[in-house]
Amino acid sequence: MPELPEVETVRAGIERHVVGRTVATATVLNPRAVRRDPAGPEGFADAMTGRTFLRAERRGKYLWFALDDTEALLAHLGMSGQLLVGDPDRPLSPHVRARFTFTDGGPDLRFTDQRTFGHLMLVTAAPAADGAEVRRLVPAPIAHIAPDPLEAAFDAKDFAARLTRKRTEVKRALLDQSLISGIGNIYADEALWRAKLHWARPTQTLKRGEVSRLLDAVREVLTEALKSGGTSFDALYVNVNGESGYFDRSLNAYGREGEPCPRCGTPVRRETFMNRSSYSCPHCQRPPRGSTERTPQRVAGAAQAAGSR
DNA sequence: CTATTCACCTGGGTGC
DNA sequence: TGCACCCAGGTGAATA
Numbered sequence: 001m002p003e004l005p006e007v008e009t010v011r012a013g014i015e016r017h018v019v020g021r022t023v024a025t026a027t028v029l030n031p032r033a034v035r036r037d038p039a040g041p042e043g044f045a046d047a048m049t050g051r052t053f054l055r056a057e058r059r060g061k062y063l064w065f066a067l068d069d070t071e072a073l074l075a076h077l078g079m080s081g082q083l084l085v086g087d088p089d090r091p092l093s094p095h096v097r098a099r100f101t102f103t104d105g106g107p108d109l110r111f112t113d114q115r116t117f118g119h120l121m122l123v124t125a126a127p128a129a130d131g132a133e134v135r136r137l138v139p140a141p142i143a144h145i146a147p148d149p150l151e152a153a154f155d156a157k158d159f160a161a162r163l164t165r166k167r168t169e170v171k172r173a174l175l176d177q178s179l180i181s182g183i184g185n186i187y188a189d190e191a192l193w194r195a196k197l198h199w200a201r202p203t204q205t206l207k208r209g210e211v212s213r214l215l216d217a218v219r220e221v222l223t224e225a226l227k228s229g230g231t232s233f234d235a236l237y238v239n240v241n242g243e244s245g246y247f248d249r250s251l252n253a254y255g256r257e258g259e260p261c262p263r264c265g266t267p268v269r270r271e272t273f274m275n276r277s278s279y280s281c282p283h284c285q286r287p288p289r290g291s292t293e294r295t296p297q298r299v300a301g302a303a304q305a306a307g308s309r
Numbered sequence: 310c311t312a313t314t315c316a317c318c319t320g321g322g323t324g325c
Numbered sequence: 326t327g328c329a330c331c332c333a334g335g336t337g338a339a340t341a
Contacts, residue, residue: 001334032318036337061335079318079334095319115318117335168312177336185334275314276334 002077004148004182005225007061010083014065015056017085018109021102022052033097033111036141037121047122048073048100057136060148060181064125064139072125074139078117084110148182149219150226160211163203170206170214171199171273183218186254187225189279191217193253193261198285199271199278205288253279 002010026048028034028041037044053073055066063083064072075083088101088108098111098120111120125137147153159180163173173179174188183191192199194217197210206214252262257270261281271278 003335076336078336113318114320115333117318119336166311172312175335274334277332 001079001184001186002061002081003184003187003225004060004150004222005187007058007063007077007182008150008226010077011056011058011063013085014053014063014083014109017107018065018102019053019056021104021106023048023050023100024103025049025099025101027099028097029092029099030097030116032116033113033118034120036119039122044120044122059138059142059151060145060177061184062139062142062145062181064123064142066125066137067122070124070137072123072137072139074121074123074141075111076118078113078115078119080115081111081113081118084112086110145177145181146179149180149215150182150222154180156212156215159215160208163211164206166203168203169199169273170197170201170203171278173203174218175274180218182222185276185278186251187218187221189254190221190252192285193280194221196284198280198287199273201288253281255279 026045028045031041034041034044039047051067051073053065053067057064057066057072061076063075063077065075066072075081077083085107088105092099092110093112095112095114096110097113097116097118100109102108111118121141123139123141125139126143146159147155149159162179163170166173166179168176171188171192174183174191175185189199191214195210195214197206197214253268256268256279258267260266261268261284264281264283266281266283268279269282271280
């Protein structure tokens with residue numbers, strides 16, 4: 001699942017292989033890929049033709065490619081999206097949702113997305129209003145997304161204040177892209193493990209030291225994952241798929257149910273939270289007082305309702 | 310305004 | 326072998 005490090009790897013790949021090139025043809029193979037673009041598939045393709053990719057930018061899990069001073073191609077990879085650059089004559093895989101060829105006749109760009117949660121959209125961009133030194137444009141549809149912890153516009157003090165003001169659990173807060181962007185289920189669990197915090201911990205009870213420990217953990221986890229993803233930068237293929245190799249980075253908690261915690265050896269537990277799995281160490285990450293232990297099973301009614309759909 | 314719930318998707322895996 | 330179902334989960338619209 002592409003979270004900040006994977007999306008940044010894609011951004012760097014696009015910067016290297018696509019920026020400076022001009023679109024010869026744009027083809028939408030599945031209209032769902034541009035469902036958020038009011039111009040529709042034909043309008044989108046028409047508007048993209050002849051445009052030049054000027055810059056590759058990112059905030060959190062969103063990517064955008066400036067086309068001029070006010071317009072950009074916005075991309076979100078969703079669960080399974082990939083942006084692949086390669087030989088324009090290679091066969092078209094069944095999950096290619098959109099394709100761009102370039103006037104130089106070189107490698108093409110393909111938006112591939114099995115589960116179709118991702119999308120592309122031509123947008124207008126306005127100057128970011130989140131930092132005096134920030135001069136770049138941010139697309140209007142993602143103006144509500146908070147800066148991510150690796151960008152200059154990120155304000156740690158403001159994050160701490162807003163985090164502890166919320167009335168919610170700490171993991172839910174980490175996944176809230178309007179509070180801090182770029183973190184998904186995997187790195188949320190990894191950061192909480194590293195900071196020795198349980199996912200259900202009420203944000204209002206977090207001590208100052210715990211907040212800074214958590215933010216440090218978030219930055220470390222993202223930075224390390226980014227480093228291991230960086231090895232694929234030289235490849236022509238800009239790959240962000242779970243199977244692509246660097247995604248098997250070492251994880252300490254996520255997906256390791258029953259395996260020993262690397263810190264203390266206690267078997268990692270899995271619990272259901274927000275209808276998804278949360279992995280944590282029962283010894284290092286003690287549940288807050290009064291929190292209900294939850295098992296991975298769904299409630300009977302929910303399972304039945306889901307099954308009948 | 311804030312917090313919560315749900316719809317949107319598909320292919321691999323599992324159990325009967 | 327075939328079928329039904331579960332599961333992965335980020336986003337934004339709808340709802341409370």
